[in-house]
Amino acid sequence: MMLTVEHCRIVSPGTDIPDGSLSLANGSITYAGPYRPATPGGTVIDGTGLMAVPGFVDIHSHGRSGYDFCDASLEAFQAIGRGKLQDGVTGFLATSLSVAYADLRQFCHAAKAYSETCHDGATLLGIHLEGPFFPPACAGAQNPAFLKNPDIALIDELNAIFPIKKVSYAPELPGGLAFTQALAERGIMPSGGHSEADYQCFRQHCQAGMRHLTHFCNVMTPLHHLRFGMVGGGLTSREVWVEIICDGVHLCDEMIQLIVQLKGTDRIMLITDAMRASAQPDGEYSLGGLPVTVKNGKATLHTGQVAGSTLRYFAGLQRLLRVTGLPLSEAVKATSLNQVQSLNLGPRGTLEPGGNADITLLDQTFTPQMTICDGALKWTRQ
Template sequence: MIIKTSNLYTPYHQEGDRWLKIEDGLIKGISETPFDTEESVIDLSPYTLTPGWIEVQINGAYGFDFTDDPANIWEVAEKLAQLGFTTCLPTVITSPKETIEKALNTWQGGPPEGYLGCQVPGLHLEGPFLNPLKKGAHRLDRIISPDFDFISNWNKKNGVQLVTLAPELPGALDIVQELKERGVVVSAGHSMASGSQAKTAFDAGISFGTHLYNAMPPLGHRDPGLTGALLTTDAIPVGLIVDGIHSAPEMVNLAWRCKGERGIVLVTDAMAALGKPAGTYQLGGSAVTVTELDARLADGTLAGSILTPLEAIHLLMVYTGCSFEQALYGWTINPATLMGYTDRGYLAVDTAADLVVLDQFESIQAVIIRGQLVYQSMDFSLKQK
């Protein structure tokens, strides 16, 4: 397959015409001139092409909650491609061990026959080793203390890619070190950690901050807390929900100024209502009331979001004044770097042929995963010549 485009982001913006050669699901060439071949060319010159987008924190969508029923992981992941996601980590929040095992077994069973959707390299387990004082929408009765027996089979091979925990809890740093040795990325979140405790956790192996500002102490001028430690530690990227609700525009701008274009990983933290009308949905065993703006528990606590990745890009640009290219890093090269993915998140020879096709209004027209068209809008057509 040969694709021509006049507006390519790798995610770095490339000026002028480019030709992409795709074979066996991989990018095999990017050229400023046509390839010497008789193969027909798919002309996408009117469109913008970006690398596929990577989501590391999503609780569910299209009416399904991954914690409430992990069996729906593949069904939802297939639909997420239409939002631009080509890789995702379904997120299971604080749950009994049996629920987590069911989710891991679903992942290990692989996608159903004929599956055309998001690649799912594993799961994000958000809990259960959280600080009860910062439980957020997680059920208090399911939060437990760090326990080595509980994580006996948590490793990359079994499908555990990312774990969020509160590093200040007794025994948590031993868990951090053990998971890191097993190849799992460990993140600080739902935590009351002080600034000094956070820095100790970074030294122990914490390499990410889950949904910055949310479920952690507010920034203080005497004890900056986990928030301040994350903002001022260049080596630790942060997840950011840019919906104008979870974090005020000014705080998004502050994060941008502190972390820069390469220190922010965009996340939706979306829940079951994403892609569905307003109503009542489930999140980890709790009822959530969803309006056209937000998702909340009965007591008003925010419970995930209904944010789309494209909305996050646009809002980040508005709140910070950054360029489309800079905002794009948050869905591409930044999460890929965090997770250690060297085959996706950017476009180069021998990386995955994962592409998002946008029109002039920056709406998604098509999504290609491993060289295969998995989604196209009603207005989109491929032109070969």
């Protein structure tokens, strides 16, 4: 199948072409550059007034459209995967919660089923296991009934069902250092989060292979003038990528500015951490078996603890651009390229010949209008 997008603005890391063409064939980009007439015989999309950017990659989200990945059903994965196309997301990591082991196994089997059978949703790029390796004091909105110490055997069993790309855990827990090393040896990204680790522990684990920090600044040791903490370490360690949630709830605008100023655009990764209420009205929901109230788009437990977000991916980009003033060609590093490079997710994250044909077409407000996944137009705003 040949597909051409004409007269669009092409924005990719380090590239901004005002009037360009994108030619796609067999799931790959064959041309990306200044406008040229389309080859006869293919489908042509008029991209006038639209911006083509690399398809968004959300490596940390739990749900959407009333469903959660931990519902562990093909129906849930399909609803979320199809819904993500509407948010401009072309690839994602299905992210788990701290639930019973049997439920984690079923979650992995559902991921496998989606990957093998669903062709009209965003691409499942792997699993992000968030927990259950957290201390009770740092449970956040994770269910404390299922928390435990790091266990590489559990990872191996789940990874045998469907590939795990990333594990979020508290590095200070017993056996944490060996766990970090074992994850790195398996090619799984160790990601620190929900943690009371001090700076010394953080650095020790960075040296052992921990290169991600989960929902940066949230549920981790803060920056203090006498205790540098994980936040201080994350801000100053060049080798570490940090997840950021730009929803106005998890990070204030000034903190977003500081993170971008200190980390640069090469080490930040925009995530949603969205739960099942994303793209849904306010009301009563659940997260990992815990009741959640969503009011004015903010999700909380009955204790007031923030319980994930209802953020839609493009809205996070809109806020990042508004708060930082970054050019779009820099901001798109945080929406796909950094995730792809740090997790080795294949030839994605740029709009270059030979790359995977995952493209999001945005209007002038940075709202998705079309989503192209694997070279096929899978969603168009009506």
